[in-house]
Amino acid sequence: MTTRQGFTNTFLSLIGCAAMLTLTVTAEAIEDERPAGLNGATWQFGPLNRWAYTHMSEVLPSKPIRHGTGSPRPLPGLKAAANDMTVDWNGAPRQLAALMEEQYIDGLLVMKNGRVLFERYAGTLTPERSHLLWSVSKTITGLTAASVAADGLIDLDKTVADYVPALADSGWGPDTLRDVLDMRDGSQWNEDYAAADSTVRRQDCADGLLTGPDCEGVPVVGNYRFLPTVGRMPDRQGSFVYKSGTTDVMAWVLEAATDKRFADLVSQRIWKRIGAEQDAGITVDTSGFTLASGGIHATLRDVGRVGQLILNRGQVGDERLFSPAWIDDIVSRDGSRSWPYAVEEGFRPYYRSFMWGLGDGRGSIQARGVHGQLIHVAPESKTLIVMLSSWPDAEGGAPQVGESTQQRLVQAIEAALP
The missing domain is CATH 3.40.710.10 (DD-peptidase/beta-lactamase superfamily)
Incomplete structure (x- = not known):
């Protein structure tokens, strides 16, 4: 339900009772009520995402x-x-x-x-x-x-592999940090949100952020194991192609460079x-x-x-x-x-x-x-x-x-x- 804070609203509840009673409650109480049907397969999408996006600590770790x-x-x-x-x-x-x-x-x-x-x-x-x-x-x-x-603490002319040896054989290994920041890397990442077999959706499944039928066959292993499995397309290097995983690679580099x-x-x-x-x-x-x-x-x-x-x-x-x-x-x-x-x-x-x-x-x-x-x-x-x-x-x-x-x-x- 999408009422505004500070207003009051009337809703009918008391499931299981023979009669429905009309109760007046604050909008804030209604908005904080976890909606039915919200789970790992549904939280990202409407209409349940309107609640989920403002309660993320209750949805995911x-x-x-x-x-x-x-x-x-x-x-x-x-x-x-x-x-x-x-x-x-x-x-x-x-x-x-x-x-x-x-x-x-x-x-x-x-x-x-x-x-x-x-x-x-x-x-x-x-x-x-x-x-x-x-x-x-x-x-x-x-x-x-x-x-x-x-x-x-980082040199943008150095490569991903210089900071994270675990990614040396991945699609990002030979790319400079400058190319990573501009998404001009050579990784084989596919950002098609509508395709269940795209890299971005397989990452969601491997992270445990998305569950359900679209995630069947994708082991839940997390990014430290998933990102090194992404392959390379050398022809992409130097041209902009939007790839979410590239930012996660940059975060891994920052962790390695600072030990934080x-x-x-x-x-x-x-x-x-x-x-x-x-x-x-x-x-x-x-x-x-x-x-x-x-x-x-x-x-x-x-x-x-x-x-x-x-x-x-x-x-x-x-x-x-x-x-x-x-x-x-x-x-x-x-x-x-x-x-x-x-x-x-x-x-x-x-x-x-x-x-x-x-x-x-x-x-x-x-x-x-x-x-x-x-x-x-x-x-x-x-x-x-x-x-x-x-x-x-x-x-x-x-x-x-x-x-x-x-x-x-x-x-x-x-x-x-x-």
Whole structure:
């Protein structure tokens, strides 16, 4: 059920009674009720994912990403932020709250010039609850790598095999860390979410994150054993092909280079230093591998703090977490000549350091995740937009729901800002 916090709702219950009684309860109590039918085969998909994404520690084993013990870093403007606004949608004015419902958006945060202008929650998300970020986790992995590189603990010109001998004979062994960060590696990874036999789905099964008929015949062994079995396609090396497993390989490299668990690295180098107000978490597979490619779950406001870190080029207050050159390198890149996806006229998109460059001539970059997760960073206008969603399936799964509509909504929000 998708009622809003702070309202009351009437529902009928008392299963087993001859008469049905009408009870009035708070929306928060309803939203916290575990839905029937949620299991390892169903939690990723609608409608059950709307609850699951905000209760990940109850769905899968998770390791905390600790925030600092001091007061969280304030978000200026938060108390006065609007919880609805009018945008131009298909040539007519529409309220953003209504569009959020239509687009399965659970949380939306808009900031400009470092101030919060808009914050709204829907579904089962609240300010205190974390939400699964899916592949926005990849961008956080890239920022963690930036911090580790700033301390000289990794060399981007060295290979995966230099740091993780167990991956020497895998599809990533001879690839440099630079190519890994840009997903220009030569691994044989297949990212087809709709195919049960694709590498990304077999990884879900091998991790124990997905169960059911599609996982028959796939042993549950965890990433430390699964990733070394992925083969190589040498012709891919040097060209961008999106592959989630590549981010997990990078996390393994970071663990080997620092002798720390990946979740603890994110805590030490990012979460505590951005002044997060809540612990985040990251799903853990059966072998103890923390899933950097898509397992981080965090609150909307703390994801906003991550976005502000990107917009501020690695600076938080008086502290620098990594070199501004890391973000400058992402923002300033030219578009790929061999882009594998459809391109809107006037855009030259690219992928760099686990971030998507729009190639819009304004330096706009994004972190994206399936089921509608997004951090949009527009340096030219100093605008930040965070969306956390629960699309019914990875690519949308409902009419007029998906990436193209999401990008149009981002443009509409930007255009409506003062």
